[in-house]
Amino acid sequence: MHHSRLWLCREHFNKFIENRVMRTIKRYNLIRRGDRVLLGLSGGKDSVVLAYILSKLRETIGFKLYLTHLNLGIGEYSKKTVEIVRKISEKINAPLIILDLREILSIGIPELALKTRRPPCSVCGVVKRYLLNALAVELKADSIATGHNLDDMVTFILREFLVQNLEQIPKLAPRIEGAEDYLATKIKPLYETYEEDIKKYAELNNIDYVEEKCPLADEKTITSSLKKHLGILENKFPGLTIGFIRRFVKNLEKYPKPRDTIRRCSICGMPSSGEVCSFCKITQKALGKPMGPYAREYIREIV
Template sequence: MKCTKCGRDAVYHARYEGKFYCHKHFNEMVESKVKQTVRKYGLIKRGDRIAVGVSGGKDSVVLLHILHKLSQKFPFEIIAITIDEGIAGYRPESVEIAKKNAKMLGVEHRIYSFKEYIGFTLDETVNIMGSFEKGERVGACSYCGVWRRWLLNYAAQDVNADKLAVGHNLDDEVQMFLMNIMRGDVARLGRTGPYYEVIHEGLVPRIKPLREVPEKEIVLYAVLNNIEVDFSECPYAVEAFRAEIRDWINEMEEKHPGTKYQILRSYDKMFPLLAKAYAHRDLNRCKICGQPTTGEICKACSFKLQVQEKAKEKGITFRIE
């Protein structure tokens, strides 16, 4: 097939809009979606310092490349941040890839590890809290998610960033939306959406410039442009429910092209109402770490205390910062 715009050989068929794209026009299309998302919601302002969370995976690396490209034309700065959770056989490789990409683009890069800032790696946490083989595993993903969120916010403040950009793509957004609907957790949908709101001075606003780009297009963008990304998956990730939702949405998209965008549009229309009803506006400072929380002690600190307690119980000693 031929590119709808220029007639050259097409590399991609966007079924949801019935168009074909050559390599050049595919790049332009993906980059312009990011630009439009940023512009539509005013995600980046002149002079902003944007921390980009780069795991080394396809989404965050492509995000880094596209924001870097945009920053050549618009006056804003970027700095890459990588969280090292301490997962043997997975993290070291992806951290390397994040490092290489940042270096290649000439973007400043900092690494923040669980070991240094929380006290234990994720592997150590899993060992302390139970044995996976014995079925005692206590949701590595819960600890990881809470600590990563905490550390990303810490890191973003540490590098004096105005905003934190994360690599959520269209598929992630749609999955997250439907998962929360199916769990009845509508409140969560009011806390993160198409645009950010400053709700606390200690909370760096998160932006998602890739939320209108389908996962497929991110993969193709990386491949076509020879961008090195890590395609391996976290060994702890066993989100069965998310996988079911993902397969189901993909099936619907196959039968009814454009479904993902329609779901996203529905979310975007509901978001202002949800944010008004559910966004936390009265946050305290955690008594231990000082980060914003609804209670007295934040979730990250209470998890940390839990793990320390359990380690003591089991007589496991290790270095704690």
């Protein structure tokens, strides 16, 4: 491991990574005994490895793990992701809820993007956040866990800094508290784990994941460029990234607090920064009617 200047065998490497996730959970108080944790599984290496590690820690910490996957309706790519998440759910013996976008909205992400004339990743983000939160609320989950890793988080922080979107920065903390009964708490247990190590962990433990990128993803973004350059810097100065994130968390309260207070959407009751939430707005534009209330009902029935 370049960043720690360590050479480890498979067994000790596994221990190292699992301990690191455990320490992240404790340090930032991410999961408590008795919690119900809902993990959003995309099928990519990060969320799949996180599912695997959390399943190992569940006894020691004493929490319940639920998995969920959103079938985005992106052709072969989505078929593959569904296969992978089914496999991991069986392997680690954790219940899996698959939400199928084509069943809920009658269309998938590609059509939704076309009809709203917005970039696919932006509508996809709105839909994912909405459905994941709605499911967590229905399940009465204590938190939603996501697979964001150390490299992702540092990249996001640097991007917000570059465009001087300082109010967005506190939202990049390892734990974001929810509110009442409509906004779930979000946690990132891989906050201090290098992407490279996650890849290695998957390889060494024969964990299958979807290797190809989403076919709709835009490669030419500030984020992807920044990440590449961060990799070069880390290579030159091992440990730079982890040192940065730890100091960042210590300094969190020095950043300006977000001004936009979270309200409830007047149509579906879910969190929104304006009168109507983005999910209701997008579906109104694409389908002629806001689908928030219907989606919530759909999820309620599944749960």
